Amino acid sequence: MKLAAFDYAAPRTVPEAVAVLADGGRDVRVLAGGQSLLLEMRLHRLSPDLVVDINGVGGLDRLDVNDGTAEVGALVRHDVFDSPRAVPGPLGTLLALAAPNIAHPPIRARGTMVGSLAWAHPASEWCAIAMALDAVIRLRGPEGVREVPVRDWFLGPFTTARRPGELLLSVRLPLLDAHTGVGFLEHRRTHFSFAQVGVAVALAVRDGVVEEARIGLANCADRPVRAYAAERELNGTEVGHSFVRAGRVAAEQDAAPLAEPYADVEYRRQVIAVLVARTLRQAAEGAPQ
């Protein structure tokens, strides 16, 4: 299928972009990597009146590390994170564990982390990590700049707290301290397909005890999920002790999986339980002993 006709704007600055986005009453979409937008337009599931291409906007491709956080600009591509050294410490390791799971290299060279957060696909790797790490999203709209903690961001499948006319500028993730082990695992039918389940873990460990567990789940509900109940099972326990139980809790309490072909709810809960336990083990193995 071919794209339907649409208007196109290519602003050069953030204020220009925000001004174009404020085109009231029309269906306006932002084009960064185009990973999802162009596909949806080809399938005529989206037929925007106006596409605002931000690829020429200066400054959005920055990846800044300071004050214990990494701030990822709206044009930073997925494949930047293929290297664990793109971001220091365990966060860099976690992002590098997750990145190869995103589509395949040509798409990773175009798609962006911030674009994934904007699109809010329930199976998105970055969305699960953002949930696990309490990321903060920075936007600019007609009323100025605001920040939204990611727990308030995802309102449903492909639905976010973004207001009309707002442009996502960046996402801020905490660098994880040296006591943290990280893990990321996905279960999917082929290397090409979406994850049936994805699990991101950051496990802060001191003296063999879980100080703080952070678990993000991909494709385990109609939106990205933070496995708070499973985390509570783990915090304060001996490493390895509660992993299987935490997996079951994540599957039964935190997740709300939907049925899809080749994965009904019962099977998905099974996979969540197994994968959470395995990802916890992976993270524990990477944590300082």
Next chain:
Amino acid sequence: MSLLCIESAAEYCGRELTWGNLMRQWTRREDERLLTGGGRYVADMAVPGCLDAVFVRSEVAHGVLREVDCAAAREVAGVAGAWSAADVPDLPDTPYTLMARLATEEAVAGREWPVLVKDRVRYPGEAVAVVVGEDRYRAEDGAAEVVVRIDPLPAVVTPSAAAEDSVRLFDDLSNIAFEGETGEPIEDAVWRDAAAVVEARYRQQLLMPTPMECRTILALPEGDRLTVWSGHQAPHRLRAELAAVLGWPVDRVRVIVPDTGGAFGSKSAIFPEYVAVAYLALKLRRPVRWIEDRMESMLTATRGRGQDQRVRLAADADGHLLAYELAIDADVGAYPHLAGAMPLQTARMATGVYRTPRVHATVRSVLTNTMVTYPYRGAGRPEATIALERTMDALARRLRLDPAELRRRNFVAPESFPYRTPTGRVYDSGDYAAALELALETLDYAGWRTEQSRRRHDPAALPLGIGLSCYVERSGGEAGVLHEYGSVEAHEDGTIVARCGSASSGQGHETTFPAFVARELGVDQRRVRLVEGDTDEVPDGVGSFASRSAQVAGAALRQACGMLIEEARVRAAELWELPVAEVVWSDGTVSPRTGGTAAMDLGELVKATGPLQAENRYESGMGFPFGTHAAVAEVDPELGTVHVLRLVAVDDCGVVLNPMLVKGQAFGSAVQGLGQALYEGIPFDDDGLPRLAHGLLDYLVPTAAEIPPITLKETYTPTPNTPLGAKGAGESGCIGTPAAIVNAVADALRLTDADVLQMPLTPDVVWRAANLREAG
């Protein structure tokens, strides 16, 4: 006999071919062009003024068409026209296949397949209107404006459900469009008295052939003729069917097949869209093309397989097979026009490689609300092999016999050929045990059995299984399409033009046939040019399907070469006033046996004596390639994932013309076999609509990352049925591989109930099976 090719075949026998080795050796004449963007496909043809056709398609699986209004579409800028069935009462219907009894007159009687829906939609995506525009963008804009109203009816998407006739596709007719059987019914006493009887049900899921290039056609009216370019497997058939639809003599239609990006069976017929394009080109007196896109193809391209099977297999206490019964409810889709009788192929091949004295197979071809099923690589033989070979493993478990030993005890012996099967085939030749033993040795069967038993005593180890699948298939085609055209023509400049009625859809004819003709004539292969895929250039032809090109077209060309050599000797004899016996042929030249006059090259002979061409129509017997595929698979019972650790494919396709191309075919077909076993399937929703909204993200084919280590080996049994001794190659993996993989998984899980593992073996299916194992 062409010694060169046999030597090279023998050289490859026994050499382990890995993917890496294969790539290094893989050079085909066409590859430089195809791999560097120089290929010229139908979509690349720049024909001035050509319009793009787009079809407005039903979004329901089954329903009554109430309204189609194209008025708004006609107002869209760049749209040249838009029509529903009511707008074009003289639009012909889709014809049915006349070829090889694929379809029957009885099955299509009373069941019209309109090119555009007239009153009843019978499959999702069925075309209700067509829009043509200056390009595809504009035509799609127009299509979006067509108003369609359909009242949905309940849909049936499996043959078993449709056979009940509670929902009928044609109100006054049963959904069962065709029935057939092979062999004789088996008396109850045989089952009663047998030491062991296993029964099972198998679902052979619907598959999509998924060539890289979807269907294409471009029709250009010129004078009183129509020239058609199409990515097609059988240009002469398309010419005949288009001419018949138009009511024209065949010579007014020219079909040209340019580069074609794969077919796997799906491009050998005429389709509703092709009729529409030819009709509109003539109506508008303008070139019109239809370039099917992937999403369209996933809805409306032909499907393969699609059988619900019930089997019974009986053996005595020593594991000698007594009787085998196979009952097939076959999905033929909404119309029986293309291949309503094709499932009979499965019934004919039901006997497999065993000397089972009683075999009975029955077929009901049932209409369902899905796109039409049609040959897909393997075409009826995979369904036969998978049913029998899965059941053989179930029987081995029942009898507590090693599955390899059970097979050894039952093979048709090498001295029994030609072997007439209870299901009506006459196998030409074979050494089934040799293929099995080579597969076992290549796999290190004993070593893996040891590893399996080690794991069974180690609670931390993942279960591992070994699966075998012994197959025999049929190549060349069925009665009526066992012939092929081949000619060779020598030119004054020394070049030789070989013409052949087959048409490559990616198999590498440009590499294989010139080299083969050059060897036959003893000339440098750069002197030989192949012409095929053009009905004005090649007077007659059947096409490329049923693994027939080397077997049938190769033999036709070989005979034509022999005829050319004879004619050259006769002419030289006349020229030199010698008896023909005194003229010797050697390396593209004629010379007098006793010397005296200098040798004369073919080109000089043409200069001296005029045009020289040998034309041949060769009629082949069927070939029955065979082999054994073996797989080792490991199962993660917590997640249900299957890791294929090893896959060995031993194939016997007789004399090989080009070993590298045959290896490539074996490799590719094994990967497609893997696809059927583990990945490919069409999920349907409750309304009978395929759930394929994300295209190839919803219908998963194996990619490079999924390909396990594959080892290809061959045994060598030339067919006595053709002068060349070549049998078909290229479908073996689709036929042999799936059951090997499924059997490996069943073996890993030690399943006694074969029914719980229905393909594709997605992780959820395997997880459930693993749970049953633990519960039991």
